[in-house]
Amino acid sequence: MDQAKKDEMREIIQKKLEETKTEIAQLKELTKPIKPDNAYGRLSRMDAINNKTINDAALRKQKKQLQKLERALVKIEKGNYGTCLKCGKDIPLGRLKFMPWTTKCVKCA
Numbered sequence: 001m002d003q004a005k006k007d008e009m010r011e012i013i014q015k016k017l018e019e020t021k022t023e024i025a026q027l028k029e030l031t032k033p034i035k036p037d038n039a040y041g042r043l044s045r046m047d048a049i050n051n052k053t054i055n056d057a058a059l060r061k062q063k064k065q066l067q068k069l070e071r072a073l074v075k076i077e078k079g080n081y082g083t084c085l086k087c088g089k090d091i092p093l094g095r096l097k098f099m100p101w102t103t104k105c106v107k108c109a
């Protein structure tokens with residue numbers, strides 16, 4: 001991967017990192033413990049619990065993505081970003097732009 005592509009991917013990853021961090025902050029807000037008192041009516045409390053379950057799952061997913069993006073940034077600095085872990089071939093730039101955290105080419109994924 002040449003320098004221009006590296007710079008481009010670094011920018012994409014950093015932007016994605018920021019978005020993911022914002023998303024995590026919002027989800028943390030939404031996944032705060034649900035008050036056991038009567039702050040909710042009976043039905044809306046059920047809604048709150050359902051939403052919390054969904055948001056907890058989304059939060060876990062975003063946290064994983066954040067780790068992967070951070071690893072991708074390290075790889076760019078080390079110079080081994082964009083190479084398939086399995087077959088060692090270059091991962092097409094289009095795929096990297098779509099999923100900057102990917103470590104495998106389409107064939108190996």
Ligand SMILES: [Zn+2]
Nearest residue numbers: 084087105108
């Ligand atoms: Zn591969």
